[in-house]
Structures are given as C-alpha cells and as structure tokens.
Amino acid sequence: MFQMHNVTKAYRTDLLETHALREFSLKVEKGEFVAITGPSGSGKTTFLNVAGLLETFDSGSYRLDGEDVSRLDDDARSRVRNRKIGFIFQSFNLIPDLDVFDNVDVPLRYRRMPAAERRERITSALDLVGLGSRMKHLPSQLSGGQQQRVAIARALAGDPALLLADEPTGNLDSLMARQVMDLLEQINGMGTTIVMVTHDPELARRAHRNVQVIDGQITDFRPYEPPHHVPETAATPSYA
Amino acid sequence: MFAYDLRLALQSLKRHPGLSALMVLAVALGIAVCTVTFTIYHAMATNPIEWKNDQLYAVTIDTWGTEQAYDDQQPDMPPTLLTYRDATAMQAAGIAKHSAFMYKSGAVLSTGKAGTKPFRALLRLTGSDFFTMFDVPFEYGGGWTAAADQGPEPVVVLSHETNQKAFGGENSVGRTVRLNDNDYRVIGVLGPWSPSPKFFDLNNGAFNEAEDAYLPVRWGQVLELPVYGNTNCWKSEEVASYRDFLNSECVWLQMWVELPTAQDRDRYQAHVDNYARAQKAAGRLPRPLNDRLFNVGQWLDMNHVVQKDNRVLIGIALLFLGVCLVNVVGLLLAKFLNGAPLTGLRRALGASRTDIVRQHLTEVMLIGVAGGALGLVLAVAGLAGIRSIYFDDVNAYSRLTTIDPTVVLVTLGLALLAGIAAGLYPSWRIGRTAPSVYLKTQ
Numbered sequence: 001m002f003q004m005h006n007v008t009k010a011y012r013t014d015l016l017e018t019h020a021l022r023e024f025s026l027k028v029e030k031g032e033f034v035a036i037t038g039p040s041g042s043g044k045t046t047f048l049n050v051a052g053l054l055e056t057f058d059s060g061s062y063r064l065d066g067e068d069v070s071r072l073d074d075d076a077r078s079r080v081r082n083r084k085i086g087f088i089f090q091s092f093n094l095i096p097d098l099d100v101f102d103n104v105d106v107p108l109r110y111r112r113m114p115a116a117e118r119r120e121r122i123t124s125a126l127d128l129v130g131l132g133s134r135m136k137h138l139p140s141q142l143s144g145g146q147q148q149r150v151a152i153a154r155a156l157a158g159d160p161a162l163l164l165a166d167e168p169t170g171n172l173d174s175l176m177a178r179q180v181m182d183l184l185e186q187i188n189g190m191g192t193t194i195v196m197v198t199h200d201p202e203l204a205r206r207a208h209r210n211v212q213v214i215d216g217q218i219t220d221f222r223p224y225e226p227p228h229h230v231p232e233t234a235a236t237p238s239y240a
Numbered sequence: 241m242f243a244y245d246l247r248l249a250l251q252s253l254k255r256h257p258g259l260s261a262l263m264v265l266a267v268a269l270g271i272a273v274c275t276v277t278f279t280i281y282h283a284m285a286t287n288p289i290e291w292k293n294d295q296l297y298a299v300t301i302d303t304w305g306t307e308q309a310y311d312d313q314q315p316d317m318p319p320t321l322l323t324y325r326d327a328t329a330m331q332a333a334g335i336a337k338h339s340a341f342m343y344k345s346g347a348v349l350s351t352g353k354a355g356t357k358p359f360r361a362l363l364r365l366t367g368s369d370f371f372t373m374f375d376v377p378f379e380y381g382g383g384w385t386a387a388a389d390q391g392p393e394p395v396v397v398l399s400h401e402t403n404q405k406a407f408g409g410e411n412s413v414g415r416t417v418r419l420n421d422n423d424y425r426v427i428g429v430l431g432p433w434s435p436s437p438k439f440f441d442l443n444n445g446a447f448n449e450a451e452d453a454y455l456p457v458r459w460g461q462v463l464e465l466p467v468y469g470n471t472n473c474w475k476s477e478e479v480a481s482y483r484d485f486l487n488s489e490c491v492w493l494q495m496w497v498e499l500p501t502a503q504d505r506d507r508y509q510a511h512v513d514n515y516a517r518a519q520k521a522a523g524r525l526p527r528p529l530n531d532r533l534f535n536v537g538q539w540l541d542m543n544h545v546v547q548k549d550n551r552v553l554i555g556i557a558l559l560f561l562g563v564c565l566v567n568v569v570g571l572l573l574a575k576f577l578n579g580a581p582l583t584g585l586r587r588a589l590g591a592s593r594t595d596i597v598r599q600h601l602t603e604v605m606l607i608g609v610a611g612g613a614l615g616l617v618l619a620v621a622g623l624a625g626i627r628s629i630y631f632d633d634v635n636a637y638s639r640l641t642t643i644d645p646t647v648v649l650v651t652l653g654l655a656l657l658a659g660i661a662a663g664l665y666p667s668w669r670i671g672r673t674a675p676s677v678y679l680k681t682q
Contacts (some may be wrong), residue, residue, distance in 0.1 A: 005332065049676040052588070053681070054587075054588055054674070054675050054676040055674060055676045074592070075592045075593065075594070078587065078590055078591065078592040078593070078595075079592070081588065081589075081590050082589065082590020082591075083590070087588050087589070089679065093588075093679070095582055096249055097254075097255060098251075106586065106589050107589040107590045109241075109244055110586075110589065110590040110591045110592070111590065112241070134303055145484055154589070157588075159461050185378070
C-alpha cells in the first residue's frame with residue numbers, strides 16, 4: 001500500500017535543528033491496520049503528516065499506492081491527498097458552521113464531483129457510521145463520539161486507499177472510544193488500509209501490528225501477518 | 241465551484257459580522273470619496289460634442305490693448321470674445337460651412353394664454369446656423385433661415401423646458417409668444433438639450449443650463465437687448481448710445497464656425513489673418529497679430545473648465561482610497577489568519593493552493609461589491625449634501641453633482657478592483673502556509 005524508505009525530516013530554526021524522522025522506513029500492506037505508538041515528541045505526528053502528504057521530507061523515498069510521491073509539487077500533493085488519503089483527527093476538526101452533510105461534502109467538492117454522485121457518497125458514508133438521520137445537524141448539536149463518526153464519514157466518502165488516524169479516540173470517553181474503534185475495525189474489514197497513531201496500548205493491541213517510534217526511528221516492529229481467522233459477530237454493530 | 245466559493249464567502253462574512261462590516265465600510269468610504277470627486281471631474285471634463293471636436297472652432301482675434309494682457313494667467317492668449325464689428329465681418333465673409341456669433345440676454349416671456357403667468361426667460365441671440373452647427377435636436381419644427389437672420393423676422397425657437405412651461409409640452413409651432421413688448425412666432429421647439437460644459441458660451445458659466453429661447457441675433461441690435469455676462473473693454477471710449485457700444489473695442493460676442501476639413505480650417509485661418517492685418521493697417525489691433533481658432537477640446541482647456549484643483553482632488557481621493565485599502569488589507573490578514581485552522585483543514589482534505597486563494601478572493605470580491613454598492617449610496621448622499629450646501633437646486637451647477645451611468649459603472653469596477661487589490665496579498669499568504677501548521681493549531 002505504501003512504503004517509506006530512509007525518510008528523514010528535520011525542523012530548523014536559526015538556532016536549532018530538530019530531527020523529527022531519522023532514516024524512517026516502513027512498509028504497510030494493502031488492507032493492514034497499523035498502530036503507531038511512542039512517547040510525545042517521538043515523531044509520530046510528523047510521520048503521519050509526511051504519510052498524509054501534509055509535509056515534505058528532506059531525503060528518502062515514499063511510494064503510495066504504486067506511485068512515487070516523494071517529490072510532487074504542492075498541487076499534485078493536494079490531488080493525491082484528496083483522492084487517496086482520508087484523515088481522522090483527535091479533535092474531529094469539523095467545520096462548525098457547516099451541517100453534517102456539508103462537512104462530509106468538503107473533500108468531494110475539491111474533487112469536482114457531480115452533485116448527484118456527491119449526494120450518494122455522502123448518504124452512504126453517513127449511513128455506514130450510523131448518522132444518516134443527522135445530516136442537517138450542526139457539529140455543536142452532536143456528541144463527541146458522533147462528531148468523530150462524522151469525521152470518519154468525511155474521510156470515507158472519498159473512498160480513500162489509506163486512512164490516517166491521529167489519536168482518533170483521544171478526546172472520547174471509554175465507551176465512545178470503543179465504538180469508534182469498532183467502526184474503524186469494520187472499515188478495515190471492508191478493505192481500507194488504516195494507519196493509526198495512538199497512546200492507548202489497549203487500542204494499539206486491536207491493530208494488526210504495532211510500530212513503536214522513538215526519536216524519529218522505529219524501535220519495535222511486529223511484522224504483518226494476515227489475519228487467519230476473522231471472528232464472526234452476532235450482528236452488525238449499531239452506532240446511532 | 242464559484243457557487244460553492246460564494247457560499248463559503250457568505251458564511252465567512254456572517255461568522256465575523258463586525259469585522260466584515262468594518263471592511264465593507266472602509267471600502268465604501270474610499271469608493272464614496274472617489275465617486276464624488278470623479279462625478280464632479282467627469283461632468284467638468286466631458287467634451288459634450290466630441291464627435292465634432294475637430295470641426296467646430298471658436299474664433300478669436302487679438303483686439304486687446306498693449307498695456308495689460310486680456311488674461312494675466314495666459315498673457316499670450318487673445319480675448320475669448322469678439323467685438324461686434326469683428327464678429328459681423330467674420331460672419332459676412334461666408335467662408336465657413338456654418339458660422340454664428342451669439343450672446344446671451346433675457347426678457348419676460350408670456351403667451352397670452354389664460355392662467356399662464358409671464359416669466360423671466362433667458363435668451364440666446366444667435367445666427368441661423370447655430371442649430372445645424374451644434375447638432376441641436378428639434379422636437380417640433382426647426383430653426384430659422386438665413387433670410388430670417390437678415391430681416392430680422394419675428395421668429396423664436398423655444399427650449400423643451402420652456403415649451404413645457406408655456407404650452408404644456410404640446411406642439412407650439414405657429415403659436416405666438418411675447419418677449420417683453422414684441423410678438424414672435426414659434427417656428428421650432430428643441431428636444432431636451434443642454435450641453436455640459438456649455439462650450440459655446442463659457443463667458444456665462446461653463447455649467448449653466450442652455451437658454452430658454454433663441455432669437456435671430458439682429459433682434460439684439462434692433463431692440464438693444466442687454467448683454468448677460470461679461471463685456472470687457474480696454475480702451476477709453478465715449479459710449480453714449482447702443483450704436484457707440486456696437487462700434488467700440490469692447491468684446492462681448494462668442495463666435496463659432498464649422499470647418500469640416502483641415503483645408504477648410506487653413507483657408508479660414510488665412511482669412512482671419514488677412515482680416516486682422518487689414519485692421520492693423522487701418523490702425524486697430526495694437527498687439528502683434530494673434531488670431532487663433534480653437535477646437536472644442538482646446539477651447540475647454542484654454543478656458544480652464546477643469547480647474548487644477550479638481551485634478552489635485554482626484555489624486556487626494558485616490559490616496560484616500562489607498563489608505564482605506566491598506567486598512568482593509570490589515571483587517572483581511574487578521575481575519576484570514578484567524579481562520580487559518582479551517583483553511584488548513586480544507587488543505588488537508590484536498591483543497592489546492594489555487595482553491596484556497598480563489599475561495600478567499602471570492603470573499604474579498606464580495607466585500608468589494610458590497611463596499612462599492614454602499615459607497616455609491618454614500619456618494620449619492622454626499623453629492624446631495626454638497627448640492628444643498630453649495631448650490632441651490634435650480635442652479636445649473638447642480639448638474640455637476642448628479643451621478644451618471646458611466647460613473648456608476650466606473651465606481652463598481654473600481655470597487656471590484658480595489659477589493660481584489662486589497663485581497664491579493666492576504667489570499668496569497670493564506671494559500672502559502674503549510675496545512676500541517678494549521679492543523680496543529682486546530
């Protein structure tokens with residue numbers, strides 16, 4: 001799905017040079033659910049920004065979905081981001097004065113998608129996260145868990161190849177966090193590759209594998225083993 | 241995408257109503273000040289007969305004395321008016337395609353109709369060519385003939401407004417009006433016509449309305465009708481009678497000729513030169529030979545219809561607009577950077593820099609258009625204020641303070657451009673910052 005090889009990234013000021021990623025190499029297969037863990041300041045968010053093409057890097061290479069995206073210009077990075085990557089943020093990052101429907105609509109607008117197709121995708125994505133009946137609600141009228149599910153619907157509406165989640169349950173209580181994780185597992189089960197940054201060891205354990213980052217380098221790496229057995233669930237979970 | 245950008249722009253403006261109102265007001269004030277000064281300048285600087293600019297010429301002959309210049313500001317310029325004897329001599333030559341000398345006077349006009357009161361009417365005493373030469377539109381009838389000039393025949397042409405006042409706007413051709421103690425047959429009624437500036441007679445106020453009625457110029461001499469406007473004399477002469485006045489060196493008549501081609505112009509210039517030389521030989525024209533033909537544009541320039549102050553005011557108004565725009569730039573920067581987290585989010589979700597710049601420029605254009613519209617309202621109010629303070633409503637100068645469609649279009653265009661100019665840097669700036677920086681501040 002994606003492969004980073006010897007990626008380095010440093011932040012420079014007049015007085016200081018901070019190496020956020022040092023010869024960072026990681027390969028993620030299609031359909032994987034990878035948890036990135038590590039202490040604060042270890043480079044997890046920088047990795048996520050580089051993986052999400054929100055930031056450039058100094059050296060190394062990065063292939064995403066078969067395409068070398070190491071040296072794309074800003075417009076091309078925006079296009080790839082829009083078509084291939086979905087983001088889920090800790091603080092949901094919904095636009096407060098847009099209703100649920102319009103929030104999910106944002107990435108599709110920048111894809112210049114016809115209105116009918118946008119409507120269909122938005123409706124499907126919101127149905128998937130159990131918020132099909134809340135389309136006209138403003139974010140402020142929803143609970144934290146519901147807001148995060150809107151953010152997940154927004155990330156999914158564009159049918160991304162890669163879902164990047166930065167502490168997706170960090171602002172939620174344990175019940176809601178579990179529900180969001182259930183949803184992410186369900187989405188992963190449908191074939192979407194997920195890379196999730198988390199501090200929570202319990203959540204990390206639910207991923208296919210964990211990657212620990214310290215000082216911008218991978219220190220612990222559990223290789224990917226495709227799941228041999230997918231446990232059957234009694235019923236499709238409901239999040240409404 | 242424009243509809244989406246417009247929707248986002250409206251939402252953004254609604255999100256910060258106070259700040260948005262402040263920016264609209266800043267643009268509006270700059271635009272209003274510019275519109276007021278442009279309106280006055282535009283009214284002053286327009287050539288009202290542009291299509292005949294190089295065919296119509298004001299005739300001047302330097303008949304002035306040597307002791308003092310006619311115009312201290314322009315000492316090498318001849319007087320702008322002619323003496324009666326020079327005007328009649330030029331008219332008699334018959335060289336120009338059309339020519340007319342003229343002056344302004346006044347009389348009491350009555351129709352004899354029951355219920356209609358006599359009123360004071362301004363008159364233009366002029367030649368028969370006046371109407372064709374200046375492309376004057378007629379609503380009814382037409383002008384008089386050259387024979388009527390010679391008679392003179394008791395004929396009159398009424399302005400549109402006078403016909404409204406005296407005859408309720410009906411076709412009054414063939415009716416009789418009384419001017420002071422004499423009856424005149426109406427042979428024509430003009431359509432609405434009042435060129436501004438009133439180029440053919442700058443002696444009586446460049447922005448005065450055209451006269452109420454037109455008579456053959458010889459009636460002026462027959463009836464000894466007074467001259468309205470300046471009569472300038474340089475020589476000490478005994479003027480005991482109207483005849484003495486006509487024979488004096490006093491200048492008081494405007495003279496215009498129509499010369500369609502450059503050859504016509506050269507031929508006429510040669511004629512005036514020869515005439516002036518002959519007059520010098522006869523002991524007149526003490527100053528060096530200085531007779532000139534001015535086309536309409538040159539005539540308006542030479543007579544300073546547009547004052548230097550007005551040009552300076554335009555500069556000051558533009559500077560003021562610049563100051564307003566600098567303030568708008570500051571406010572926009574503050575507003576856009578305040579909204580940077582949301583912009584960063586949009587970038588993360590796939591908006592390109594171009595998308596972001598376009599979205600913000602749409603907002604800025606909206607501010608520009610709103611500022612332009614409000615500026616126009618303020619300008620109309622400002623012009624009304626100027627009119628009420630400096631001019632009364634019947635004064636012809638009030639025309640200077642009326643906004644015309646050209647000024648409206650220029651104003652809105654200027655507002656849009658001003659908005660875009662003010663928004664370019666903030667929009668570019670917000671489009672440049674890396675999206676991850678914004679997201680960290682979310």
